[in-house]
Amino acid sequence: MHYIKYLLVGFLFGIVLTKSEAVSWYRIYEMFQFHSFHMYGIISVAIATGLIGLQIIKRNNVRDIDGNPIVIADKEKGSTRYWVGGLIFGLGWALVGACPGPIFILIGAGFWSVILILVGAMAGTFIFGLLKDKLPS
Amino acid sequence: MEILTQTWPWYFSGFLIGVVMLLLNYFGKVFGMSSNLRTLCTIAGADKFADFFKFDWKAQRWNLAVLIGAMIGGFVAVHYMSNPANVAINPKTIEQLAALGIDAPNGKLAPQALFGNEIFKSPKIICILIVGGILIGFGSRYAGGCTSGHAISGLSNLQIPSLKAVIGFFVGGLIMAHFLFPLIF
Numbered sequence: 001m002h003y004i005k006y007l008l009v010g011f012l013f014g015i016v017l018t019k020s021e022a023v024s025w026y027r028i029y030e031m032f033q034f035h036s037f038h039m040y041g042i043i044s045v046a047i048a049t050g051l052i053g054l055q056i057i058k059r060n061n062v063r064d065i066d067g068n069p070i071v072i073a074d075k076e077k078g079s080t081r082y083w084v085g086g087l088i089f090g091l092g093w094a095l096v097g098a099c100p101g102p103i104f105i106l107i108g109a110g111f112w113s114v115i116l117i118l119v120g121a122m123a124g125t126f127i128f129g130l131l132k133d134k135l136p137s
Numbered sequence: 138m139e140i141l142t143q144t145w146p147w148y149f150s151g152f153l154i155g156v157v158m159l160l161l162n163y164f165g166k167v168f169g170m171s172s173n174l175r176t177l178c179t180i181a182g183a184d185k186f187a188d189f190f191k192f193d194w195k196a197q198r199w200n201l202a203v204l205i206g207a208m209i210g211g212f213v214a215v216h217y218m219s220n221p222a223n224v225a226i227n228p229k230t231i232e233q234l235a236a237l238g239i240d241a242p243n244g245k246l247a248p249q250a251l252f253g254n255e256i257f258k259s260p261k262i263i264c265i266l267i268v269g270g271i272l273i274g275f276g277s278r279y280a281g282g283c284t285s286g287h288a289i290s291g292l293s294n295l296q297i298p299s300l301k302a303v304i305g306f307f308v309g310g311l312i313m314a315h316f317l318f319p320l321i322f
Contacts, residue, residue, distance in 0.1 A: 094311075
């Protein structure tokens with residue numbers, strides 16, 4: 001029962017990402033060509049909604065479902081990892097038109113070729129795990 | 138039913154994605170999909186090779202539940218909530234893709250040329266998808282997050298590291314789309 005709420009949130013996420021076409025290779029290509037505002041609109045409104053929601057949570061000390069304070073840890077300090085890691089991610093994102101959420105959503109929807117992207121993404125994660133201590137942060 | 142099958146407008150979709158993030162915060166969690174890749178590696182036995190994968194993956198089961206829910210959501214949306222007018226991208230984009238030999242959407246989410254089942258016969262396309270995946274997996278772990286963890290969770294929490302990562306995402310994406318993609322196709 002404990003996991004049902006996560007399953008339902010995930011379900012909503014999968015529906016929204018599919019119906020907004022954020023999972024579509026075409027929409028990502030179109031976004032990077034600056035041919036449409038659609039994707040920029042989705043990302044901006046998502047951030048604005050999150051920003052307003054988090055401000056309400058912080059200012060009113062809203063507690064989570066278990067009654068604990070909602071604390072969202074700050075991201076670790078650093079520069080190289082964010083610039084370089086981000087750039088590498090972006091190259092992959094534009095090449096196959098999917099980021100991690102959509103990879104799973106598309107496989108769920110029956111796009112079997114996307115399993116190849118998942119295999120690659122797990123391999124990439126594994127390679128990072130092997131090299132982690134040698135990379136600049 | 139039109140409202141269910143049409144392409145959902147950006148303001149409605151963006152709002153709901155923000156709600157997904159806030160719901161997870163309310164459940165005491167942080168929205169981020171790429172962490173699941175690390176969890177899956179650990180489940181597959183990667184902890185025998187690198188300390189990075191030695192962590193209590195069971196504490197991440199909630200995120201795997203989100204992932205399974207998202208897969209079911211994708212299935213339902215594609216099979217029961219679609220119509221042939223979907224994915225109405227800019228005609229200029231369609232023209233540009235035609236020149237690269239990539240088919241128009243006509244309601245499909247992904248081109249046959251890159252994602253159809255015939256691609257399993259094409260070593261080139263197989264390589265493209267695997268290499269793209271490697272870049273996504275490596276880059277998101279090095280940057281500590283992907284579009285959900287940095288662009289949505291991080292930026293809405295005013296995190297400077299996330300801003301650096303998101304600028305990186307777009308610089309990488311633009312380099313691929315404008316300079317590398319035409320060389321590959």
